Amino acid sequence: MAWTWFHRLGSPPYVYRLAQRLTPWFAWSAGIILIGATFDALVLAPPDYQQGEGYRMLFIHAPSAWMSTMVYTTMAIAAAVGLIWRIKVAHAVAASCATLGATFTAATLATGMLWGKPMWGAYWVWDPRLTFELVLLFLYLGYIGLRASFDDVQRADRASAVLAIVGVIDVPLIHYSVVWWNSLHQPASVMKLGTPSIAPVMLIPLLAMFLGCTLYFAALLLTRLRGEILRRERAATWIREVLAS
Amino acid sequence: MSEFLHMGKYAQYVWPAYGIVLVCFLLNIYWARRALAQARAEARRRLAIQKENE
Amino acid sequence: MSALATAVLSPAAVSSPLDAARLVVARDLKLAFRNREQIVQPLAFFAIVITLFPLATTAELSRLREIAPGALWVAAFLAALLALEFLFRDDSQDGTLEQYALSGQSLTWLILAKTATHWLLTGVPLALVSPLAAGALGVPWEATPGILAGIALGSFALSLVGAIGAALTLGVKRGGVLLSVLVLPLAVPVLIFGARATQLAIAGQSYVAALELLAAMAVLGVTLAPLAAAAAVRISLE
Secondary structure (H helix, E strand, O other): OHHHHHHHOOOHHHHHHHHHHHHHHHHHHHHHHHHHHHHHHHHHOOOEOOOEHHHHHHHHHHHHHHHHHHHHHHHHHHHHHHHHHOOHHHHHHHHHHHHHHHHHHHHHHHHHHHHHHHHHOOOOOOOHHHHHHHHHHHHHHHHHHHHHOOOOHHHHHHHHHHHHHHHOOHHHHHHHHHHHOOOOOOOOOOOOOOOOOOOHHHHHHHHHHHHHHHHHHHHHHHHHHHHHHHHHOOOOHHHHHHHHO | OHHHHHOOOOHHHHHHHHHHHHHHHHHHHHHHHHHHHHHHHHHHHHHHHHHHHO | OHHHHHHHHOOOOOOOHHHHHHHHHHHHHHHHHHOOHHHHHHHHHHHHHHHHHHHHOOOOHHHHHHHHHHHHHHHHHHHHHHHHHHHHHHHHHOOHHHHHHHOOOOHHHHHHHHHHHHHHHHHHHHHHHHHHHHHHOOOOHHHHHHHHHHHHHHHHHHHHHHHHHHHHOOOOOOOHHHHHHHHHHHHHHHHHHHHHHHHHHHHOOOOHHHHHHHHHHHHHHHHHHHHHHHHHHHHHHO
16 A cells, blocks of 8 residues: 555656645745744744853754755755666656755855854854865755756766765764764754753744744745656646646 | 844844845745746747647 | 777676776776876876965965975865866777776776776876975975875875766766866865874874874775766766
8 A cells, every 4th residue: 555655656747746736735834834933033032041142043053954964865865766766756856955955055054154253253163064064065066066067857867866875975974073073063952862952942943943944845845846847757648737737 | 122133242143144044045935936937838848849740 | 999998898808807907907007108198287287286385375484384284185186186087088088988888897896997097197196296295395304104195095085086076077068167066075084184194294293093094085985986986987878
């Protein structure tokens, strides 16, 4: 029973229609949660006893960072699935992740710099975690550039899949860099085993932001996915129907 | 209100940060929708050409 | 040249992967000595980049010594990038690469042979020249073994990792800049530990640990990079 559903995920028309139906749900819930979370983050949450109002950066920096690696992992897994089992839909998913992931990474670096200046005194330090996050940005940009250099979509899919898979080693480097090296960057306080070491009144807007960002990513992924599926399909009757809707 | 805008002397960092993220979010929505619209237009063109060739 | 390539493939002539690799290495070495610019250009580029540092910063040797590790590795990295263009280019143009892929031999193994030869032709000369460059930047002669070993190991790792980028950008016109963008993420650990090893060598401290990390990266590269490069070559040849 589960296998038929899985099989259908390989079918472009099924996925296209599913994406079309799901997108509004993700989009609206993302919007509501993000607006609520932002309000919570800026207004309701109390100031930190150490960093004062400046800590509010956490509510956009941490979710961006988490999304930047999560999106890359999604992209790499989709690319691997597409490469190994030759599933076009998987390649389409990988292609849809790229710009979003790059933006999250750039936002992480930018918000990190704006947080680092008041707290550490410097916009940038060549700290392991920051360096590997910058490397992640280069990986995204390289992926996008490599895709753009091919005229044939299928070759672009396969070449960029190799790059995505090879680059996935950066993700654990980012996460464990604060464990393996003496880092200026704060170690994990949420994503660790055991109870988070952060007050609930601050944890809630943070988790809400995570959730909102994930829903936002899902909505935009499904939007781009539809376009990417269309690009990879030669004429088929289902396209005619879908374009009319 | 002015205290809120002031963000306890961190205003010059907090507001640009939130601003950048907001801009990124909005840009991506715009880009994604435009990409979809372009793909649909391309598909229409391809179908039209095919219909002509039939 | 194609005769040498066909010799690699006909099962009658070649029975073992080792023979195939030997043929690939011999062919690449022969071709390189006929077109010597492959060896000379990266070295010249290395020398030019090194010269830029004192021109752009300071002529004071004591201060140059401080930036020497970084300068040496930046120059080595850029020279390696330039050299990577030669790795697959000629073979893909005259169809030899396609023959390698179609032969019964493991493409991964053949690519490893090609990459190792490429390192012999570009990385090793670079390593041999680097102590001279270091001397020009005010580095004491005692640091020579450390610098030599570091750049030798590091350039090997860079060749391996760069092969992936070179294979991915095979069909791309003006793919040089894209190649740099693709290789950089994978090269960052090599650069970090390589510069660290050189820094320790210059300071007269023990650099063995950093060298061991570089060696570990090279080993990791040997096992994984040719595989990815072979996959990329097959994709580019379609």
